[in-house]
Amino acid sequence: MRAALVVGFVAAGAMLLINESAHTQTASMLQSVRVSSELLRTVNSLLRELAMAESAQRGYVLTADTAYLAPYRRSKDEVQKYVRQLDGAVALDADMREEASDLTKAVAQKFGEMDLVIRLRGQNKTDAANFVVSTNVGLDEMQRTRALGAQLIESASEQVVDNRVEIFRLLNVTRFGLAAGILAALFAFVLYTQQTRQMQRNDEEYNRSLEAERDALESQVQERTSRLTELATHLQHAVEDERAHLARELHDELGALLTAAKLDVARLKSRLPGDSPELADRVKHLTETLNQGIALKRRIIEDLRPSSLSNLGLMASLEILLREFGERSHIEMESALEPVTLNDTSDLTIYRVVQESLTNIGKYAQAKRVTVTLKNYVYHVELSVTDDGIGFNPGLTPHASHGLVGMRHRIEACGGRLDVTSAPGQGTRITATIPRQQRKPQGELASAMDDMHMSSDSYTNDAQSRTTVAG
Ligand SMILES: Nc1ncnc2c1ncn2[C@@H]1O[C@H](COP(=O)(O)OP(=O)(O)OP(=O)(O)O)[C@@H](O)[C@H]1O
Ligand SMILES: [Mg+2]
Structure with a gap:
């Protein structure tokens, strides 16, 4: 019974633990996936805005139309906003922080180059501007920035993939952990049921043995009671027989003696001299005593065995x-x-x-x-x-x-x-x-x-x- 309860409690505790830890880890993985996806979007947006800024810069360099400057500046502001988002997104990951920092630096250099060309063109130094453009520095910087962006995108994608794999692993851990816990709980339940049945069987057996013992004692008590009753009845009959016997003896023996004595006294009385009143008194007293004795004998006999x-x-x-x-x-x-x-x-x-x-x-x-x-x-x-x-x-x-x-x-x-x-x-x-x-x-x-x-x-x-x- 106790073993079943222990198994049940351990299984329940293990299930709670597995569930809670898997939930915490999965939540953290999902957060990481969300951050990586955000990073991907930010890098893509940053590269897109950078390309738009470059195209606006080129338009301005070719036409000197200041209408190109407004989209250039807007894209530059957007890029700076994305750079800030990028810094926040990689704050917790050292490797990605380094890659993001390289990208940020490349972006800054690219804008430095584009700002210089726009400034030269604005000062009508067309040749100098064309020279800077013709050196292909801008193109290199742009390609480097794209390569760094692609690398960051790849790292973020890898992180997303890693996190997904980890999430599936955690899901499996939870699945198998819960299955094991449920099996353990079922085992505990079966164990508990078996032990309860065993206890019931033991109780029934114990009650049966108690009942058998009680029945045996009861029949013993009944047998002894009936023997005692028989004995008491026998003793009572013996007492009554003895009383009857005593009554007969008293009647026959003592009765005969007293009657003989009474007859003798009667004979004595008839022969008494007339001039002896004292003797007559004595004989009279003797007769009364004998009568009392006979009456007492009768009473005792009646008490012993009522002849009536x-x-x-x-x-x-x-x-x-x-x-x-x-x-x-x-x-x-x-x-x-x-x-x-x-x-x-x-x-x-x-x-x-x-x-x-x-x-x-x-x-x-x-x-x-x-x-x-x-x-x-x-x-x-x-x-x-x-x-x-x-x-x-x-x-x-x-x-x-x-x-x-x-x-x-x-x-x-x-x-x-x-x-x-x-x-x-x-x-x-x-x-x-x-x-x-x-x-x-x-x-x-x-x-x-x-x-x-x-x-x-x-x-x-x-x-x-x-x-x-x-x-
Ligand atoms: N009619 C009665 N009125 C008042 N008390 C009584 C009466 N009959 C019995 N008792 C009480 O019940 C008790 C038991 O009576 P019981 O006849 O069994 O025993 P006992 O008379 O004391 O002794 P034993 O009869 O063995 O000589 C008596 O001691 C007496 O106190
Ligand atoms: Mg009495």
């Missing part, structure tokens, strides 16, 4: 959960739960989401009222838990918190979506959407059902149950 879920179903389990929470926390509970038909995993997911939402409300919300709704739509079930508490910024949850993350994971593992809407001072709303895993109807039935869904109508309104529990 499999025994009574989701609706009843949720109602029990809400009632117990309301009683414990003294928060006003409102619920609108429509019966839903989901599989066991989704039932448990909904139960756990409500459980964690209520735990959070108890821990942080400082709420006075909580509303839980469960709605049945054509293709999905929507659960929402809303409180009027202090709210929080969902974008700024602590790193070590797992409740909301766990909820989201459970919901997404069922193919659903969790939305947390909250802001400080605005309360909190947790919304979970879970698909009902029903086969989607096709064609016209599908669009008709979509229209129904657009109006958000729940089709089981009449079956919903509403419960309000004051804490």
Whole structure:
């Protein structure tokens, strides 16, 4: 790219230089041709006027008619004017200056001779005048002047020819220089185009490799995400299994122990002597402690694995959960739960989401009222838990918190979506959407059902149950 630009600039610079120098030299040559042509005209005119002066002088010598003197003087003035022009024209050329000077001198001598003859004839010294004429001095001088004029004309003509040759040479230099410059510029253009194409190809290649790298990374991230999701789901199932196992153990082992202890205490109670109130008090206290232990065991078992879920179903389990929470926390509970038909995993997911939402409300919300709704739509079930508490910024949850993350994971593992809407001072709303895993109807039935869904109508309104529990 840089090489092409350098070649282009050098070619343009060279063309400018050649053009400018050729223009200057050609202008100077043309000026020289003009001066030489002027010189030619001047010398020719000078010789012509000299011949006219000689002819007028001869007329006067032969006739003594003074009418010949006026043309003689006019021609003499003209010749002097041409001599001055000649001096100016050859000022810059040393050789021609010498030749012009010889011519000027010869002209002066010729006029000296002609003036002398005219003066002698004017003084009526005809013989003397004729003698001067007959000596042929005038003729010689005239011939010498003509020869010098011819020589000057030849020199000027040669100069014109030389200048023309030089002009043609310069024209050729310009022609070839411009042609070379244009070729260089074309070469630079081709080079530039090739280099630009190469750069484009490199860019495309680089972009392709970047895209390939990005795709590879994306698929790697996707694969790892799906592996992590699988792992998290597996862990959640393992936790649920472990909880169920623990619940069974507690129920079977601890339950049996506590029941046996309660039976023993009952037996002991029936055999107590009537006159020992202190002993009776102790046994009564023991019975109460055992009852509390049994109740605690039940609560722990319920927490670990809500037996109500499999025994009574989701609706009843949720109602029990809400009632117990309301009683414990003294928060006003409102619920609108429509019966839903989901599989066991989704039932448990909904139960756990409500459980964690209520735990959070108890821990942080400082709420006075909580509303839980469960709605049945054509293709999905929507659960929402809303409180009027202090709210929080969902974008700024602590790193070590797992409740909301766990909820989201459970919901997404069922193919659903969790939305947390909250802001400080605005309360909190947790919304979970879970698909009902029903086969989607096709064609016209599908669009008709979509229209129904657009109006958000729940089709089981009449079956919903509403419960309000004051804490
Ligand atoms: N209903 C709510 N009202 C006000 N703040 C809430 C509510 N629910 C959650 N938060 C805020 O969101 C944070 C994250 O809750 P999340 O349940 O994920 O974690 P956590 O309860 O702090 O810990 P973990 O559930 O793991 O024991 C909480 O620390 C709390 O600040
Ligand atoms: Mg929590």
